[in-house]
Amino acid sequence: MSDLDKCQLVLNEMAKDPNGKCSPRTIKEILALEQSVHLTRFVWYIEDPEGFQARDPTAKKIKRSVLVCLGPHHEWSGNGHDKLSAIGFPIWGVRDIRSGKWLGLWVVPNNRLKDTVGYLFLKLVHEYGGMPLQMTMDCGSETVAVYGFANALREEFASNIPNDVLPPHKFLQSIHNITIESGWLRLRLDWGENVKIFWEAGSGTYNALNPQHDMLVQWVWPTLIQAELDALKDRFNNHHVRKDRGKFLPSGVTPNIAFALYQKYRGEYGLQAADRDIIAKLMEDLGGDELIRFVSLEYAAKAQRVYDSLNLPKLSLTNVWDIFQAMLPHM
Incomplete structure (x- = not known):
């Protein structure tokens, strides 16, 4: 080339x-x-x-201690990211502490609802077929459901592990929930600030008081943001972390490698198996996918048909408002 x-x-x-x-x-x-x-x-x-x-440092650094975690799924770190909440698209995510691997990143209508956060936790448990030895989150009110599920699943599927020795859930202040907070910083600097700029570029196109405009935005933008988050998760998990000899956790490799080849890096697999059928029932009882939808299934299906029929290009931050304008007359 x-x-x-x-x-x-x-x-x-x-x-x-x-x-x-x-x-x-x-x-x-x-x-x-x-x-x-x-x-x-x-x-x-x-x-x-x-x-x-x-490009220079943007915040004071908090003095950190060395993180210790024995293997993948020993501890998950979860939290919400509110920097896009002002434009209506809050995010919630989970990282594996040992490897730094992003296990889940989702855009949701509200990351402060306990049922929504509980559903996403169960969704991850269902995906992996088990739960971590410990879930770490901050002290927000939305964490109550996850706390309850973590304790209930421990009692049902891993009752041999004493809670007084290793609690299934741990609360931390956000500034000490290092793994997830450091991930949010990189996400904001690499991507989040740009999302706001591209959103504001539509100020002359989008009228929030027009119901037709608002409904289409609630389909187009979450669809785009979730696709972007999926790509970011893949990129972050394939990012080669620099070697740090003072770090107890794996370094000098990508999170994906540290997660998959845990034995090579003296790790122990910590996933506690759980019955997927039971987890699926809990997810459904909680509210199912409805908890993370921005629009109804009917509207989403119609919007997808319109998008496909117009042979529009792949959604991106640079063309999202053009696609919005192209679809609007057909909705």
């Missing part, structure tokens, strides 16, 4: 980052993962020399 073509690929990615927070390494990883193109730092410097000086 010519240098000109490489530069164009960099420019294309820079156009998706109007906030200018993506580092050269981040851009390189995106292009390597999505297009199998490997670039040098020099190509980036040609296109954005000021960017190297512009």
